[in-house]
Amino acid sequence: LILSLLESTVPKQNAGPGGVLYRWTRQQRRNRRLGEAGMKEPMPEEKIKLLDGEGFVWDPPQEAWNTNFDKLVEFHRVHGHFNVSFESDKKLHRWVYNQREVYRKFREGKKTPMTLE
Secondary structure: OHHHHHHOOOOHHHOOHHHHHHHHHHHHHHHHHHHHOOOOOOOOHHHHHHHHHOOOOOOHHHHHHHHHHHHHHHHHHHHOOOOOOOOOOHHHHHHHHHHHHHHHHHHOOOOOOOOOO
16 A cells, blocks of 8 residues: 555555545645645645655656656667557557657647647
8 A cells, every 4th residue: 555655646446445545646636736726725845745755646647658758768769760569569559659649630730738848
């Protein structure tokens, strides 16, 4: 249970009885976000530092994106290209495919999470 807290990207199915840890981690993220937006009292810096010190992930989707990007960079370093086959790494292949689809839609002017940044 403590290891899951440290990794802090707790899926619902691994969150303990009744999903307590899952709900707690979501609530910590929500409290900080609302505090930073001025919609709630800010989360005390001591709590933020404690969670940061344990490697708490504040933005799991961004963390997952960064992890996949790092895997792609390593794949390119080893293979010299970005064409990840389904057979070599199913998850990375899907991620690369999805990134290409998002980029295609972005270029077509369709709504996507992609920005110019």
